Amino acid sequence: xxxxxxxxxxxxxxxxxxxxxxxxxxxxxxxxxxxxxxxxxxxxxxxxxxxxxxxxxxxxxxxxxxxxxxxxxxxxxxxxxxxxxxxxxxxxxxxxxxxxxxxxxxxxxxxxxxxxxxxxxxxxxxxxxxxxxxxxxxxxxxxxxxxxxxxxxxxxxxxxxxxxxxxxxxxxxxxxxxxxxxxxxxxxxxxxxxxxxxxxxxxxxxxxxxxxxxxxxxxxxxxxxxxxxxxxxxxxxxxxxxxxxxxxxxxxxxxxxxxxxx
Amino acid sequence: xxxxxxxxxxxxxxxxxxxxxxxxxxxxxxxxxxxxxxxxxxxxxxxxxxxxxxxxxxxxxxxxxxxxxxxxxxxxxxxxxxxxxxxxxxxxxxxxxxxxxxxxxxxxxxxxxxxxxxxxxxxxxxxxxxxxxxxxxxxxxxxxxxxxxxxxxxxxxxxxxxxxxxxxxxxxxxxxxxxxxxxxxxxxxxxxxxxxxxxxxxxxxxxxxxxxxxxxxxxxxxxxxxxxxxxxxxxxxxxxxxxxxxxxxxxxxxxxxxxxxxxxxxxx
Numbered sequence: 001x002x003x004x005x006x007x008x009x010x011x012x013x014x015x016x017x018x019x020x021x022x023x024x025x026x027x028x029x030x031x032x033x034x035x036x037x038x039x040x041x042x043x044x045x046x047x048x049x050x051x052x053x054x055x056x057x058x059x060x061x062x063x064x065x066x067x068x069x070x071x072x073x074x075x076x077x078x079x080x081x082x083x084x085x086x087x088x089x090x091x092x093x094x095x096x097x098x099x100x101x102x103x104x105x106x107x108x109x110x111x112x113x114x115x116x117x118x119x120x121x122x123x124x125x126x127x128x129x130x131x132x133x134x135x136x137x138x139x140x141x142x143x144x145x146x147x148x149x150x151x152x153x154x155x156x157x158x159x160x161x162x163x164x165x166x167x168x169x170x171x172x173x174x175x176x177x178x179x180x181x182x183x184x185x186x187x188x189x190x191x192x193x194x195x196x197x198x199x200x201x202x203x204x205x206x207x208x209x210x211x212x213x214x215x216x217x218x219x220x221x222x223x224x225x226x227x228x229x230x231x232x233x234x235x236x237x238x239x240x241x242x243x244x245x246x247x248x249x250x251x252x253x254x255x256x257x258x259x260x261x262x
Numbered sequence: 263x264x265x266x267x268x269x270x271x272x273x274x275x276x277x278x279x280x281x282x283x284x285x286x287x288x289x290x291x292x293x294x295x296x297x298x299x300x301x302x303x304x305x306x307x308x309x310x311x312x313x314x315x316x317x318x319x320x321x322x323x324x325x326x327x328x329x330x331x332x333x334x335x336x337x338x339x340x341x342x343x344x345x346x347x348x349x350x351x352x353x354x355x356x357x358x359x360x361x362x363x364x365x366x367x368x369x370x371x372x373x374x375x376x377x378x379x380x381x382x383x384x385x386x387x388x389x390x391x392x393x394x395x396x397x398x399x400x401x402x403x404x405x406x407x408x409x410x411x412x413x414x415x416x417x418x419x420x421x422x423x424x425x426x427x428x429x430x431x432x433x434x435x436x437x438x439x440x441x442x443x444x445x446x447x448x449x450x451x452x453x454x455x456x457x458x459x460x461x462x463x464x465x466x467x468x469x470x471x472x473x474x475x476x477x478x479x480x481x482x483x484x485x486x487x488x489x490x491x492x493x494x495x496x497x498x499x500x501x502x503x504x505x506x507x508x509x510x511x512x513x514x515x516x517x518x519x520x521x522x523x524x525x526x527x528x529x530x
Contacts, residue, residue, distance in 0.1 A: 049435060083437035094432035098450040107446055111437025118442050160432075167436055 007057035019225040030197035032212030035222040041205045063170040084111040087164030091176040093156040095148045102144040105131040108167035134166040154185030174204035190215040316499035323497040336481030339403040340467040347410025348460045355418030379412030388474045399480035425451040458520040465516040
């Protein structure tokens, strides 16, 4: 379970970019974070995996064994241990281009093996077999021997998901995982991420309310560093206007709403 | 604040202006130094006389066992200097690159050491080693190692710093250590460039080894120097032909392998 309490971050110029962000995500939940640009979504995500230290507040991750750790309080060495339990899917895939698809997937468990073994031996055959199984889940096992540089955006994101699956995390974070993809690939990726939330909490930042409405179990909307909505993923027109502001409202004066679920 | 927009016509005027100033400086310097830039085309007599004494080349000198030994000396000095030089440069580059060495103090120290190696001119370097270990191929090799470390240490640092950071971020995000990030994110990206640059280093080192040989570094360069000293110009010309063929062969072989590793578009 992930428990975020009262996250606050103030920039040196005095601007409060995170203002008391609090929410809980349980196993079985796929939470989509929405909000306009600069609202604080990405900052919140950076706090969740320890890339950014908030001025106050806590991010407590509790795994299946009941072991809890506050990501905001722990030191570097302990943070590395906690990160082994947090899978991250990035917007830009973040794969090693010259390495094969299989090697990229196995990298997911790099934090869990000793530095000595990883430097001088690498991964075992058993780990490779498990990595192929992770690739089977995203239907990429037929390309496991090829280098990732020749893959399409959708294929690269599927490899990144396989990497997260192979990592066996206690929490999965997805930072705008479908922003670079066409609608059909975006659907494929969302269909792959959704079942993962049956076993672990999944939190993702999105810019597509129609996607979060269809695939997420809950939506949190952030605006000006504050949570302004936390609940059902299907948002009404008024709620969308409240989240994205008058610009969206003005757009809707001229065209039929395509984002909102009536 | 936005920068002021410069129109194409204004840019053209700037270019013409800079060209005019450059020409004026060149002419002014020539006048001040009383140097006639056309002098080089005026008198070919010394070159004609030298060529007359060099032709026809005495190729029989190439069959002497000392020449074979000299080629082997130059080749092995260049090879060993490339091997040790690139290896040392490779290790030092990781200590200088900002994305692999977090301690600024170490980065500055090692970076400063590499700069120092680059500052020492090759001829000064060979003179130092001749004084230290005596005349011959060994001092030539030591000088070449210093030159290689200085030159390729900086190059390898740039290659490491220009690797994609996104792969490293992903590996850090799974809880990996810095060494693991170097092994799994940085090494796969830099190894092809490293091998290609080692081949290029060998290519460069062969030429430098010949030049250093003339100044006491031994090998084929020294054989050429001795032939010129005793006024055996026909022997010297045969050696020059041999050196040209040797360099061409090594350059083409090195280019072939570098193209294989990096792909044609990245060559040079």
